[in-house]
Amino acid sequence: MSEKKERRDFSGGPLCLSGRNVTKTFGMGDKKTVAVDHVNFDFHEGEFVSIVGESGSGKTTLSKMLLGLMNPTEGEILFEGRARDLSSARKKREYWKGIQAIFQDPFSSFNVFHKIDSVLLDCINMRGGRNLSHEEKVRLMTEACSFVNLKFAELTNKYPFELSGGQMQRLMIARIFLLKPRILLADEPTSMVDACSRATILDMLLDLRDETGMTIIFITHDIGLAYYISDTVYIMEHGRFVESGKADEVILHPKAAYTKRLISDVPKIHEEWDLSTVDLLAKEE
Ligand SMILES: Nc1ncnc2c1ncn2[C@@H]1O[C@H](COP(=O)(O)OP(=O)(O)O)[C@@H](O)[C@H]1O
Numbered sequence: 001m002s003e004k005k006e007r008r009d010f011s012g013g014p015l016c017l018s019g020r021n022v023t024k025t026f027g028m029g030d031k032k033t034v035a036v037d038h039v040n041f042d043f044h045e046g047e048f049v050s051i052v053g054e055s056g057s058g059k060t061t062l063s064k065m066l067l068g069l070m071n072p073t074e075g076e077i078l079f080e081g082r083a084r085d086l087s088s089a090r091k092k093r094e095y096w097k098g099i100q101a102i103f104q105d106p107f108s109s110f111n112v113f114h115k116i117d118s119v120l121l122d123c124i125n126m127r128g129g130r131n132l133s134h135e136e137k138v139r140l141m142t143e144a145c146s147f148v149n150l151k152f153a154e155l156t157n158k159y160p161f162e163l164s165g166g167q168m169q170r171l172m173i174a175r176i177f178l179l180k181p182r183i184l185l186a187d188e189p190t191s192m193v194d195a196c197s198r199a200t201i202l203d204m205l206l207d208l209r210d211e212t213g214m215t216i217i218f219i220t221h222d223i224g225l226a227y228y229i230s231d232t233v234y235i236m237e238h239g240r241f242v243e244s245g246k247a248d249e250v251i252l253h254p255k256a257a258y259t260k261r262l263i264s265d266v267p268k269i270h271e272e273w274d275l276s277t278v279d280l281l282a283k284e285e
């Protein structure tokens with residue numbers, strides 16, 4: 001496996017998001033599904049965390065609870081060490097200033113009838129920039145676009161459907177760059193883009209973390225990507241964390257049978273897409 005950039009140890013650092021016995025069940029009786037089953041976690045400020053598991057392991061359900069879009073059936077989630085209060089629309093909006101998401105399909109997150117610049121303008125307004133001068137708003141949007149290697153001047157007056165999947169996903173990252181949440185949750189953000197864009201997007205997420213110190217929670221079925229990008233990994237099987245820890249320790253010295261099986265699939269990934277070329281691909285663009 002290719003060696004990833006410097007990894008950091010965040011244990012003991014300030015906590016960002018924690019979970020205690022977080023559980024979500026759907027249905028009742030014979031139809032009951034325990035999608036997330038008593039998981040515990042501590043995500044730290046500035047940490048790049050991956051949650052890795054196959055389809056159906058509970059990743060999206062956990063994401064929705066982290067985002068406050070769904071309540072746990074049992075257990076609790078703490079934001080910066082305190083229980084979250086999501087009891088009103090206003091309190092939810094307050095929470096969403098601290099946590100934002102990008103999803104698998106970037107097109108689903110946009111109103112297709114809104115031009116690109118209005119998407120970015122909304123972010124500036126949400127961050128309290130409504131009264132900034134037009135020039136200052138353009139400067140901020142230009143800076144956000146150049147962070148993700150897009151040219152603002154070429155995007156103004158375009159609609160989302162005029163961009164490629166990779167460009168759209170980069171625009172999503174530009175949005176996050178403007179919104180500057182404490183936490184970014186990225187649920188399979190690269191699964192619908194080609195390998196070249198994938199490498200670029202992964203490196204942009206790392207830059208975003210380095211530049212802003214935000215916590216990134218990266219959700220993936222691909223343990224190779226998790227190895228490439230994360231400080232810490234949580235391996236999820238049937239709604240449980242079967243193993244977690246520093247990416248190198250968990251992936252190079254797996255203990256759980258499930259982790260070993262996920263890793264045994266990686267050589268196939270290498271044939272399709274050699275992780276060692278990731279940096280080269282990113283620079284080409
Ligand atoms: N709204 C729902 N109602 C009933 N079952 C659900 C619902 N959402 C997810 N599930 C079930 O919960 C389990 C975990 O799903 P999900 O969180 O989507 O996993 P993943 O994102 O890892 O593929 C699956 O068995 C799925 O069928």
Ligand SMILES: [Mg+2]
Pocket residue numbers: 059060061
């Ligand atoms: Mg999912």
